[in-house]
Amino acid sequence: xxxxxxxxxxxxxxxxxxxxxxxxxxxxxxxxxxxxxxxxxxxxxxxxxxxxxxxxxxxxxxxxxxxxxxxxxxxxxxxxxxxxxxxxxxxxxxxxxxxxxxxxxxxxxxxxxxxxxxxxxxxxxxxxxxxxxxxxxxxxxxxxxxxxxxxxxxxxxxxxxxxxxxxxxxxxxxxxxxxxxxxxxxxxxxxxxxxxxxxxxxxxxxxxxxxxxxxxxxxxxxxxxxxxxxxxxxxxxxxxxxxxxxxxxxxxxxxxxxxxxxxxxxxxxxxxxxxxxxxxxxxxxxxxxxxxxxxxxxxxxxxxxxxxxxxxxxxxxxxxxxxxxxxxxxxxxxxxxxxxxxxxxxxxxxxxxxxxxxxxxxxxxxxxxxxxxxxxxxxxxxxxxxxxxxxxxxxxxxxxxxxxxxxxxxxxxxxxxxxxxxxxxxxxxxxxxx
Numbered sequence: 001x002x003x004x005x006x007x008x009x010x011x012x013x014x015x016x017x018x019x020x021x022x023x024x025x026x027x028x029x030x031x032x033x034x035x036x037x038x039x040x041x042x043x044x045x046x047x048x049x050x051x052x053x054x055x056x057x058x059x060x061x062x063x064x065x066x067x068x069x070x071x072x073x074x075x076x077x078x079x080x081x082x083x084x085x086x087x088x089x090x091x092x093x094x095x096x097x098x099x100x101x102x103x104x105x106x107x108x109x110x111x112x113x114x115x116x117x118x119x120x121x122x123x124x125x126x127x128x129x130x131x132x133x134x135x136x137x138x139x140x141x142x143x144x145x146x147x148x149x150x151x152x153x154x155x156x157x158x159x160x161x162x163x164x165x166x167x168x169x170x171x172x173x174x175x176x177x178x179x180x181x182x183x184x185x186x187x188x189x190x191x192x193x194x195x196x197x198x199x200x201x202x203x204x205x206x207x208x209x210x211x212x213x214x215x216x217x218x219x220x221x222x223x224x225x226x227x228x229x230x231x232x233x234x235x236x237x238x239x240x241x242x243x244x245x246x247x248x249x250x251x252x253x254x255x256x257x258x259x260x261x262x263x264x265x266x267x268x269x270x271x272x273x274x275x276x277x278x279x280x281x282x283x284x285x286x287x288x289x290x291x292x293x294x295x296x297x298x299x300x301x302x303x304x305x306x307x308x309x310x311x312x313x314x315x316x317x318x319x320x321x322x323x324x325x326x327x328x329x330x331x332x333x334x335x336x337x338x339x340x341x342x343x344x345x346x347x348x349x350x351x352x353x354x355x356x357x358x359x360x361x362x363x364x365x366x367x368x369x370x371x372x373x374x375x376x377x378x379x380x381x382x383x384x385x386x387x388x389x390x391x392x393x394x395x396x397x398x399x400x401x402x403x404x405x406x407x408x409x410x411x412x413x414x415x416x417x418x419x420x421x422x423x424x425x426x427x428x429x430x431x432x433x434x
Contacts, residue, residue: 005283005321005322005325005326006321006325007321007324007325007328009115009324010112010115010320010321010324010325011317011321013108013111013112013115013317013320014108014316014317014320014321016058016061017055017056017058018108019104019108020056020058020061020075021056022104022107022108022205023072023075023100023104024051024052024054024056024079025204025205026099026100026103026104026183026201026205027048027076027079027091027092027095027100028045028048028049028051028052029200029201029204029205030092030093030095030099030183030193030197030200030201031044031045031048031090031091031093032045032200033194033196033197033199033200033201034090034093034094034193034194034197036196036200037194037196037197039090039093039094039194040090040093041090043087044087044088044089044090045090047083047084047087047088048079048083048087048088048091050082050083050087051079051082051083054082056075056078056079057078060078060081061074061075061078062074064077064078070097071097072092072097072100072101076088076091076092079091093192093193094185094192094193094197095183095185095193096185096186096215098182098215098216098217098304099182099183099184099185101309102181102182102213102216102217103181103182103183103201103202103205103207103217105312105316106178106179106180106181106207106217107181107205107206107207108316109175109178109222109225109316109320110175110178110179110206110207112316112320112324113171113174113175113178113225114175115320115324116171116229116232116320116323116324116327117168117171117172117175119323119324119327119328119331120164120167120168120171120232120327121168122327122328122331123164123327123330123331123334124161124164124165124168125331126331126334126335127157127158127160127161127164127334128157128161128432129335130154130157130334130335130337130339131154131155131157131158131161131428131431131432132154132428133154134152134153134154134156134157134339134341135152135154135155135424135428136152136154136421136424137152137153137154137339137341137344138150138151138152138153138341138344138345138348138417138420138421139151139152139153139156139253139341139344139345139347139348140344140347140348140355145245147347147348147350147351147354147355148355149355149356149358149420150348150355150417150420150421151420152421152424153253153254153339153341153344154424154428155424155427156242157334158427158428158431158432159431160235160238160239160242161431161432162431163235163238164232164235167228167231167232167235170228170231170232171228171229171232173228174224174225174228174229175225177221177224177225178221178222178224178225179206179207179208180202180207180208180209180210180217180221181198181201181202181205181207181208181209181210181217182198182209182210182213182216182217183197183198183201183202184198184210184213186215187214187215187303187304188212188213188214188215188303195209198210214300214302214303214304215303215304216300216303216304216308218298219294219297219298219300219308220298222294222297222308222312223294223295223297223298225294226290226291226294226315226319227291227294227295229287229290229291229319229320229323230287230288230290230291232287232323232327233283233284233285233287233288233323233326234284234288236280236283236284236326236327236330237280237281237284237285239277239280239330239334240277240278240280240281240284240330241277241281243256243274243277243333243337244274244277244278244281247272247273247274247277251343251347252340252343253339253340253343253344253347254337254338254339254340255272255274255337255338255340256272256274256275256276256277256333256336256337256338257333257336257337257338258272276329276332276333277333279329280326280329280330280333283322283323283325283326283329284326286318286319286322287319287322287323287326290315290318290319293311293315294311294315296311297311297312351385351386351392352385352389352390352391352392352393353385353391353392353393353415354382354385354386354392356392356393356414356415357378357379357382357392359414359415359419360378360396360402360406360411360414361374361375361378363406363410363414364377364378364402364405364406367405367406368405369405377399377401377402378396380399381395381396381399381402393411393412393415396411397411
């Protein structure tokens with residue numbers, strides 16, 4: 001976790017203090033359930049809760065672990081220092097380390113998911129507002145980076161909204177999938193602990209019991225979670241790439257807000273660079289970097305090994321913290337994005353009506369010209385625009401083969417911009433609802 005790309009609310013989830021607090025709650029709730037079943041004395045379970053307000057000493061736990069070489073045992077030893085050895089002797093009864101580690105990890109991931117879902121709402125709100133603001137702001141659509149046909153800036157924002165909305169729904173599903181816990185003991189058989197303990201702990205921690213665990217919670221759940229984060233990161237990059245293109249000097253249809261006192265280059269005082277969207281492109285790469293390791297964690301030896309552990313200690317915090325930062329940066333970028341409608345029209349008209357070629361092609365076929373001949377006639381005049389700087393409509397009106405099929409008024413009508421925006425309301429209703 002790099003402080004430069006971190007927000008406090010998300011980093012707090014992954015702090016050692018938070019982790020040990022979750023471990024304590026898991027152990028204490030397990031003791032309650034064990035006491036209810038009559039497995040351990042109630043007074044011992046109650047004694048464990050004496051540590052509920054304790055600030056666990058991370059340095060002390062690290063000191064114990066340096067000797068034990070086992071993090072959970074180090075924590076349990078430190079807990080006993082607060083509760084008392086006699087009162088704490090039933091803590092962790094029938095449990096294995098993964099019961100604590102895996103259940104804690106999934107608590108952390110669900111909390112992280114809740115923050116990320118709220119982050120996506122910020123992005124969606126910004127995209128929706130800008131979409132309606134520019135619903136009828138005409139700009140040229142591009143395919144292969146080349147002028148295609150007119151669209152609107154509102155539709156650009158709307159398609160990003162729809163993509164992010166799908167991402168949010170995937171994240172909600174991924175959160176549900178990861179929100180399981182396991183208190184099933186060694187190799188997951190419940191031989192030394194009653195399944196009722198697992199049910200109680202999960203209920204208290206906001207999880208559902210894992211239907212069948214080995215000694216660990218199945219890692220296909222985690223793979224799906226991180227894959228979902230990777231897809232969301234790719235959607236962030238998709239938006240960032242569009243903004244980077246729009247801010248190019250030769251295009252300049254939109255640009256990132258440039259604040260008072262901001263500097264674009266140490267060498268060139270004139271520069272206003274798309275630094276935020278470039279940064280988002282890089283952050284997206286970091287988030288996606290976790291996907292393959294998460295997929296490779298699915299395959300473990302027999303009932304468990306710990307090849308997944310070191311991976312998750314890294315990608316758990318790093319990926320959620322980075323994505324949290326990126327989503328918030330994206331929301332702010334969209335909210336403040338400066339849009340230039342006049343430049344959009346100027347760019348669209350740069351090739352003097354060329355973008356209306358399909359309308360003319362279709363009109364010729366409807367007038368009885370074969371598609372092959374219609375394409376030849378339109379392309380012949382279009383190439384004059386590309387190569388000689390001619391005006392497309394003027395060339396069509398001067399082409400006797402074209403005017404033999406279409407009247408001047410019919411040709412003129414094919415250059416009406418409103419034709420291309422007539423279904424914008426329909427698309428908006430599909431994306432945002434009626």
